Amino acid sequence: MTVKGHMVLALLPIAAVMGPEALHHPVLLGAAAIGAVAPDIDEPGSYIGRRLPFLAYPLRWIGIKHRTLTHWLIFPLALLLFALPFRGEPWFPITIAFIYGVFMHDIGDMLTKRGIRGFFWPLFPKMTTRFLPRPFALHTGGWAEYLLVSILIVLTGLLLIGADMEGLLKIVKTAVVDMGRSFTEKGVALF
């Protein structure tokens, strides 16, 4: 999944829950977006790896392969465990937003063909977790991902500006029904 895809996948649920209110918390949004790209620090060629090579290369040198430790469920859980004693600290919500982003990154990678192997490590270390059956899974950087991410970006934007989603849904529904009707009418006319 691309950087944009990971970010929008983390931001969309926040936009859906908080609506325009989310824009009053840019630091939380930023923390979630950074968390959403953080696990790829295990790949020096990735967006985050290229920006933080002093972290990415040592991880590679100690033998951490791409889509392993930083992509396993144990990683956000461990971060959460370290953060919990600091409840009440002003930066605690920012940390939680970051950890949430990390988790959402994994969800994004699970939508791709490769999925995440060993996600529940140390349980089922050889199992690959993928949401969609292989033929339907996204190809990183492919057209299906591009299309999905574009739709999600528009949707997130609409939610953040507080667009009337029900009204929009109605318009789409009417358009689809009209289109269907005109097709069937034409079909009937042919016979």
Ligand SMILES: [Zn+2]
């Ligand atoms: Zn990843």
